[in-house]
Amino acid sequence: QQQVKQSPQSLIVQKGGISIINCAYENTAFDYFPWYQQFPGKGPALLIAIRPDVSEKKEGRFTISFNKSAKQFSLHIMDSQPGDSATYFCAASIRGGSEKLVFGKGTKLTVNP
Amino acid sequence: EAQVTQNPRYLITVTGKKLTVTCSQNMNHEYMSWYRQDPGLGLRQIYYSMNVEVTDKGDVPEGYKVSRKEKRNFPLILESPSPNQTSLYFCASSFLYRRGAEAFFGQGTRLTVV
Numbered sequence: 234q235q236q237v238k239q240s241p242q243s244l245i246v247q248k249g250g251i252s253i254i255n256c257a258y259e260n261t262a263f264d265y266f267p268w269y270q271q272f273p274g275k276g277p278a279l280l281i282a283i284r285p286d287v288s289e290k291k292e293g294r295f296t297i298s299f300n301k302s303a304k305q306f307s308l309h310i311m312d313s314q315p316g317d318s319a320t321y322f323c324a325a326s327i328r329g330g331s332e333k334l335v336f337g338k339g340t341k342l343t344v345n346p
Numbered sequence: 347e348a349q350v351t352q353n354p355r356y357l358i359t360v361t362g363k364k365l366t367v368t369c370s371q372n373m374n375h376e377y378m379s380w381y382r383q384d385p386g387l388g389l390r391q392i393y394y395s396m397n398v399e400v401t402d403k404g405d406v407p408e409g410y411k412v413s414r415k416e417k418r419n420f421p422l423i424l425e426s427p428s429p430n431q432t433s434l435y436f437c438a439s440s441f442l443y444r445r446g447a448e449a450f451f452g453q454g455t456r457l458t459v460v
Contacts, residue, residue, distance in 0.1 A: 239388075265447045276350070276436050276451030277389070322388060326447040333404065334379075334447050338388035 237325050239337025246344050252310040254340045256323035259304065263325040267334075268297065268308050271320045280321070281308070313344045348373045352437050352452035359427055359459055367422045367455050369437030376442035378420040379404065379449070380412065382433040389436070395420055396442060427459040 238257045246252045256266075267282035283290045283297040283306065290297045296309040310317055323337040350371045359365055371378065379394035381404075391404030395414040409431055411423040420439075424431060434456050438449040 242386075267447055269451075274454075276438075276454050277449075278451065279448055282448065324447070333391055333394070334449065336389040338386060 237323055237335050237337045239323050239340060241340060243341045246313045246342065248313065248315060248344055248346050250313050252313045252317070252342055253307055254321055254323070255305065255307045256337050257305045258325050261304070262327050265326045266297070266299065266306050267324050269322045269324060271322065277322060315344045315346050318342055318344050348450065350437055350439055350450050350452035352455050354455060355453060356456050361428055361459055362426050365424050365427060367435060369420045369422065369452060370418050371439040371450070372418065373439060373450065374417065375439035378414070378437065378439045380422045381436045381438065382406065383436060384433050392422070429459050431457065432459050433457060
């Protein structure tokens with residue numbers, strides 16, 4: 234019930250292409266869905282986040298799509314660049330609940346020049 | 347500069363030798379937590395703290411201890427480390443009203459127990 238399932242484990246995209254990472258959850262009490270970006274040798278950093286009352290949120294080249302009925306959300310990276318190469322984690326949390334941030338297992342994105 | 351500082355960044359130790367990984371944040375955050383990151387397993391929460399003197403177990407607390415005597419510091423203690431605690435550890439902090447979800451992470455501590 235507390236899991237967040239993330240796919241794919243790894244993704245290779247050509248420069249300029251679209252990167253898509255998918256996540257699914259079971260617990261309908263989750264009400265906040267952040268994405269974290271982690272570069273090698275660094276800690277994860279908050280990239281973008283969405284609440285379930287909206288279906289899409291866009292920040293620059295990064296977009297979260299949210300499907301509440303399917304309990305799925307995804308990260309789209311438009312015009313992918315080599316500098317986007319990193320590991321991406323989706324996550325979910327329950328505000329006012331257990332205070333825990335539940336992470337997916339991560340997707341290693343490689344953008345080839 | 348707003349940051350979460352962990353020390354040391356790298357540590358090799360032997361089984362059973364007590365160690366402490368320090369974590370300090372300068373953002374006046376109430377909420378702090380420790381995660382371990384293992385290949386194929388993602389980030390798993392070890393312990394968290396909602397404020398001074400308030401701590402609770404996360405998903406994988408066995409073999410670890412924490413304390414929160416000051417708001418800015420949240421050390422992770424391994425009293426008798428074992429090889430299965432070899433991992434990459436991250437400390438994170440956030441404002442309590444963000445419920446730990448909008449977290450700032452430290453640079454990580456790579457621990458090897460031999």
